[in-house]
Amino acid sequence: MISSPGGDVTEGLNIAAFMRTLPAKIITHNIGQTDSVANVIFAAGTTRYATENSSFLFHGVSMNLEKQSLIESQLAELHKNAKRLRENIAAAFAAYTGLSIAATEELMISGGTILTAAEAKEKSIINDIRDAKIPAEVQFISIGNA
Secondary structure (H helix, E strand, O other): OEEEOOOOHHHHHHHHHHHHHOOOOOEEEEEEEEEOOHHHHHHOOOEEEEOOOOEEEEOOOOOOOOOOOOOHHHHHHHHHHHHHHHHHHHHHHHHHHOOOHHHHHHHHHOOOEEEEHHHHHHOOOOOEEOOOOOOOOOOOOOOOOO
16 A cells, blocks of 8 residues: 655665566555656556555656755756656656656656546556455554654
């Protein structure tokens, strides 16, 4: 189960890539809002569900800079890195979901695209819309900022 505002792009891509190497069927379930690079982690599931009122936010890559003076070559390097990260997100998301890279980049570049669960199902990002349920006998681990 996932509901996340996203976070560090490289770490998100690494988590998703690791998930894909596991010799297990992984079911991901969006139970709220899955945003930014968390979409790639969500997409790494072999079966993907979303609750009816969940959403998916796509946007371009941002760089957090605090009071820095940068010369032109440094700005160019930052731009190249942001573009590379966006392309890596789009390539991974497309590979995991079957959505084309162009369609994925369109969601990201248009800025702040939010898909409902129904729209995600139309695009085959999710397999189905259903409520999340944890069986009483199942042990689970929660990872997050509680």
